Amino acid sequence: MRSNGKKIRFGVLSTARIEVKKVIPAMQKGAHTEVVAIASRSLERGREVAHNLDIPRWYGSYEALLEDPDLDAVYIPCGALMDIGCYATSLSRWLFNAEPQRVFGLLENDPCFGVDRLASASLDFGVGNATCTCSTQVAPFQRAHVAGTEGHIELSQATFNPPNDRPCVVSLMRGGKIEQLKVEVCDQYGIMADRFAEAILNRAPVPVPLEDAVCNLEVIDAIVASGCSGSWVRPGTAHLEPDLERENRTEIQSGRDDLLLHAR
Numbered sequence: 205m206r207s208n209g210k211k212i213r214f215g216v217l218s219t220a221r222i223e224v225k226k227v228i229p230a231m232q233k234g235a236h237t238e239v240v241a242i243a244s245r246s247l248e249r250g251r252e253v254a255h256n257l258d259i260p261r262w263y264g265s266y267e268a269l270l271e272d273p274d275l276d277a278v279y280i281p282c283g284a285l286m287d288i289g290c291y292a293t294s295l296s297r298w299l300f301n302a303e304p305q306r307v308f309g310l311l312e313n314d315p316c317f318g319v320d321r322l323a324s325a326s327l328d329f330g331v332g333n334a335t336c337t338c339s340t341q342v343a344p345f346q347r348a349h350v351a352g353t354e355g356h357i358e359l360s361q362a363t364f365n366p367p368n369d370r371p372c373v374v375s376l377m378r379g380g381k382i383e384q385l386k387v388e389v390c391d392q393y394g395i396m397a398d399r400f401a402e403a404i405l406n407r408a409p410v411p412v413p414l415e416d417a418v419c420n421l422e423v424i425d426a427i428v429a430s431g432c433s434g435s436w437v438r439p440g441t442a443h444l445e446p447d448l449e450r451e452n453r454t455e456i457q458s459g460r461d462d463l464l465l466h467a468r
Contacts, residue, residue, distance in 0.1 A: 212401040215241040217266050219253045223281060226365070228257055230393035231279075236401035242311040245268035276404070283319035285311065285424055288338040291364040292348075293423045294416075296327050296334035299350060303419055305330050306436040309427035313342070325427045328436070354378060365392050 212233055216223055216239055220302035225362040231237045239259055244250035247264025263269045270278065283289050297303060304327040312322040321341045327334040346364060350357040355378030366372045376383040403410040422439040429442035 210405060211236050211238045212276045212404055213238055213240045213274060214277050214279055214397070215239075215243065215269045215272055216279045217243050217269060218279075218281040219249050220281060221242040221403050223279075224253055224257070227279065227393050228259075230368070230391050231397045232257070233391070234398045234401065236405060237397045239270055241269055242452060277400070283321065283323075284338045284340045285309075285320050285323040285325075288340070288364075289323050289336060289427070290420060290424060291323065292334075292336035292338060293325070293327065293427075294420050295348065295364075296329075296336070297420065297423070300329045300332065300334070302329055302331075302422060304328055304334075304439060306438050307423060307426045307430055308436050309430040311428065311431035323427070323431070325430075327423065366390070368392075368394075433463060 205432070211234075212336070214237060216228060219242065228239050228242075231239050232271040239257070241261040242250055242254050242257075242259050243263040243266050244253065245265070247262070250262035250264055260292065261272070263272075269275075274464065285434065306328045307325055308328075309323065309325045311320045311324075313319060314321040322337075322339040324337040325335065328335075346359075346361075348359040348363040350359075355376060358375040358377070359372075360375070361367075366387065368389065372387045372390050374385040374387060399411050419439070425442040426437040426439040430437040
């Protein structure tokens, strides 16, 4: 770290429960992070949260916080797919060590806020599939299953943001036996914020390369595009002209038909 011990000053664009209970307290404990501003659609709600969490500045609109000149970074929560589903798509890509050839998505938007509150997706990697469902308005739980030809892995204890007060267990089922692997206690939100801050302060690479983030966003864009069109979409083509997008989908389907023909 730099010798002056400078911290990255964050603003947070949300007063949602996950930010108030998990994200902000973790960032306040970080070695290289501090939360100095928060925004809400309601000025009163912003003031209340800021007072409870000892945040010096609060705003009654997101635009006002973004104009704050004393911020180094802004934490921006999103809807179900961007804020939760992004972990599932990233995990799927990591497990297959590849990008999906095509995706299919179903989304339901909140009638008041207009953001997606329920999203389901199927990712076709050619050699296997990954499916996921995420929501901001169902009873909270997280679970991931990885099924292989010789075994099965189950992550049933807050797969993507494990609790910071107790260890978690990963179950490996193979050959009729169950092996449980303990994951030690950690605060994922604090680690995330500190690694991000260290990359800025030291001008160092972030733990997850920017290229990987772009690929993950292309998958998410394709899921959204599929949810709108009702068709399979190839990642990276969500913003193409309609005729070219249809051509890409036709090529994918043709390739799959050939594969099925050879398989028979």
